Amino acid sequence: MTVIDKLAIANNFDGIETLMQRIKLERKCRLSDEFFRNVIKIYGHLGGRINSAIETLFDMPNYKCWPSVKTFNFVLNLLVSTKHFDVVHEVYMGASKLGVEIDACSLNIIIKGLCGCGQMEAAFSVLDEFPKQKCRPNVRTFSTMIHGFCERGCIDEAFNLLERMEREGVEPDTIVFNILILGLRKRGRVEEGIELFDRMMLKGCDPNSGTYQEVLYCLLDAKRFVDAKDFMKKMTDKGVIPSYESYKLVINGFCSENLVENVDWGLRQMVKHGFVPKMGIWKRVLQCVFLDSRIANCYHIWYEEIF
Structure with missing residues (x-):
């Protein structure tokens, strides 16, 4: 493997192919499944030689080495990640020829490949294949399909799949909820996204930083700026820092509703967490507090200190 x-480091991939053919002809050493997986990885990731990777997989029996399901899946994933969807099914159908038991x-x-190219009906057909292959779909199975539906704006279909997931005894995780909340927000169904967060918490599923940020954006999209402020406090209490864009939106929202004290809070929190307000934010803030000379003067001092 050292050679x-x-x-590979020298980008001499033709040399690798020549060496592999020589090893096959001489039959002087027995190669392991891991060895071939590394060669396939070199072809696929370093050389961009996807065909060579596939050929190496199917050539393994000629070296008296049969691929493990791990190596087989590596090739499948390589094809999906490089968007070679046209040959994924062909390789998949070759599993029995290689003695690989599908898992x-x-x-x-x-x-994942079918969802990536928008073939959702075909993805459902594969979902139905699980029991035939004596396998059970897991949370990754459903999250991939739910993401595929949300990416195409098919939110109701995504929730139907969530119901099926729960019926089959597969508990949705944080990633599933994040995908659904983002999907709802993109379709303007922000109140449903907030409700889903509450449902998530009731189920005992711990949110991550991505969850909190998406729910915050839902509150901001719904123009619930005071609620957004309270939610931001919860986030920071848990060590999750809202994004710069969140502070910008909440400050603009407070300005539009003339909530001067909240504007002051938002600006101070923004600076506290290391964000530097840009000129547009300062102009918006000063417009909001222009009639209050004391507060306006306070922001003038702030501006001078920061810049």
């Missing part, structure tokens, strides 16, 4: 690694990971990769 092959050196050839849940294999089917998940196929579903």
Whole structure:
């Protein structure tokens, strides 16, 4: 493997192919499944030689080495990640020829590929294949399909899949809820996104920083600026810092509703967490507090200190 690694570093992929053919003809050493997986990785990730990666997989029996399902799945995932969707099914169908027993990971990769190219009906067909292959779909299976539906704006279909997921005893995780909340927000259904967050908490599913940020954007989109302020306090209490854009939106919202004290809070929090307000924010703030000379003077001092 050392020789092959050196050839890879030198970008001499033709040299690797020549060496592999020589090894096959001489039959003087027995190569492991891990060895072939590394060669396939070199072809796929370093050399961009996807065809060589596939050929190496199917050539393994000629070296008296049969691929493990891990190596087989590596090739499937390589094809999906490089968007070679046209050959994924062909490789998948070659599993029996290679003596590979398909597992849940294999089917998940196929579903990922189908969702990636918008073939959602075909993805459902693969979902129905799980019991036939003596496998059970897992949270990754459903999250991939739910993401596929949300990406295409098919939110109701995504929630139907969530119901099926729960019926089949698969508990949705934080990633699933994040995908759904983002999907709802993109379709303007922000109140439903906020309600879903409450449902998530009731189920005992711990939110992550991405969850909090999406729910905050839902509150801001709904123009619930005071609620957004309270939510931002909860976020910071948990060590999650709202984004610069969040502070910008909430400050603009407070300005539009003439909530001067809240404007002051938002600006101070923004600076406290390391964000520097840009000129547009300062102009908006000064417009809001222009009639209050005391507060306006306070912001003038702030501006001078920061800049």
